[in-house]
Amino acid sequence: MKNLQGKTVFITGGGGGIGGGMAQAFAERGARIVLADIDHGFAQEEAAKLPSDVEVFTLPLDVRSLEGWEAARVEAEARFGAVDVLCNNAGISTGFKPLFDVSPEEFERVMAINVTGVYNGIQTFGPAMAARGEGHIVNTSSMNGLSPFASFAAYSASKFAVLALSDALRDELAPQGVGVSTLFPGLTRSRMSEADLGKVSAGDPARRAAIEANMMEAIWLGRAVVRAVENDEPYIVTHPDYREGVRARQERILAAFGEPAQPDYRTGLTATKG
Template sequence: MNLQGKTALITGGGGGIGGGLAQAFAEKGMRLVLADIDMAHAREQAAQFGDDAIAVALDVTSLESWAAAKAVARERFGQVDVLCNNAGVSQPRAPLDQVPPDVFARVMAINVTGVYNGLVTFAGDMRERRSGHIVNTSSMNGLIPFGTFAAYSGSKFAVTAMSEALRDELAPFGVGVSILFPGLTRSRMSLGDADAGFIPREVIEAGMMEPVWLGRAVVRAIEENNLYIVSHPEHRAHVEQRLRHVLAAFGEPAQPGYRGHTRGGPVAT
């Protein structure tokens, strides 16, 4: 997709990675709808881009809120060509059974249902127009989970899986889907986790990536219609290790003599 003059709606647009997406899209001459539950931060981001950006109030957990944000975007810029489901929240580190129910529910509501709500609001229009692109922000933890971060990792695995399935569903209509898998990136979320002592000192000392570089990687992925966007390749060995373990479990069928069959082809890439 050629991005010049197109409109992007970015959820979590007032945040760190949302701001990086906005900056990279602005470099391509796009118009921006920065949607966030925190209007002060969304307005602050939007102010950098003059008439080409607006801040819109959005709670991604509410379909009514999505409908209202869509109406504002349409009124100002017409159709939304690129949807970035990027809003997300972290969790205090704790064994899964010790994560309070309200914390677990909030992580799922924002990180998973929030993405679903965005799709419900915009995918149909894109399918009808036979054009558009959806970028869902997962996480490196949407490929490699670790203990004490299970709720967040579970939510991000859900984003990964939904996005891969959505890619299959929308490809016949000329609509692209990409998944962003950030590692540590400068934002209020990561700085908050660092302040709380949730991120090991040596990881922080190695440095955080600046969000605009993730934005530029997303721009390239949309232009080339790539599914996976890996900004932090230092995690490759961990991903390989996990996949090796999964593949190592594929041995003989549990039932002797069972043949089975594969349905369809591999995941679209």
């Protein structure tokens, strides 16, 4: 189990919601916290919620900018030294919207923040972790990255990409002693989820209240992330009630594995190589 006392944790999307929950949970373990958010004011608000003895500082960061990441790295290292845990948590949603209604510009923005933003963070901090032979990277996907549904196609596509990237990266970095975990949150109290909720429950306060009552508090997701880092777990599933939907999808995929499309194709390949 990794000891997080005195370690430096860099969290994007740190201005509330899951990012804020992560900050609180890592602080409970005695870590030093860097909160980055495109809205610096939100990050500062979250920092103010942490206990007074927690070492924390905030900075503005647009995760789409590799230059912005580099500037953030320099500032973080000047303040706390090497970053031990990177949480690529910043993300946006299109809201509940059919794919035909998602403009090219909106689709590109979702991919730039949710996928390229994760890549930029890994490129910024990953090589130094590998060189040191230690560190951990947490990438936030979504339950939509395991079991997509209608009206969330663009968002789901970005979160499936995060899962694939994380799985491959975990295999790549394991020999260097660097762990990689993927977080799959369900409905969690955050600005993004509450904004999406407002769009689907407009004019129906009873429905909104019912959905809000089932939102998980972000601190509990943060604690699940901390446990995964401490134990080098590959996947973090915080909402087990989604299990049956994921299982049904996986069974449909497995059922598609039958006879090869080309009979005896492996025999032909072997003969060609010979």
